[in-house]
Amino acid sequence: MKLLSAKKPDLILGFGGFVTAGITFPGYFRGIPFALHEAKRIVGRSNRIFSRLAHRIFLPEGVE
Numbered sequence: 001m002k003l004l005s006a007k008k009p010d011l012i013l014g015f016g017g018f019v020t021a022g023i024t025f026p027g028y029f030r031g032i033p034f035a036l037h038e039a040k041r042i043v044g045r046s047n048r049i050f051s052r053l054a055h056r057i058f059l060p061e062g063v064e
Contacts, residue, residue, distance in 0.1 A: 001026050011035065014054075016044040024050050038063070 004027055012027045012034035014020035024034050028050075035056040038047050041063055051057055 001030075004030055004032065013037065014047070014050065015039075016047045018046065020046045020050065024053075028053055 003023070009027075009032060012023055012032055014024050014034060014036045016036070016038060020036070024036075027034055033055040034050075034053075035058065036047050036050060036054045037058040038044065039060065041060065043051075043059070043063065047057075
């Protein structure tokens with residue numbers, strides 16, 4: 001929360017993993033839009049959980 005207050009980002013871009021959860025969750029509650037990127041064919045746990053809240057999701061071709 002301190003980082004978000006100090007930097008005041010316009011967007012959060014998450015690439016999966018526990019680091020994404022650590023910044024995306026507080027950002028969501030502060031009203032900061034976020035996008036998720038998944039490079040693998042199998043979507044990871046963090047991206048699956050936060051995909052319902054994301055403003056945009058970027059996936060490789062062939063993944064839905």
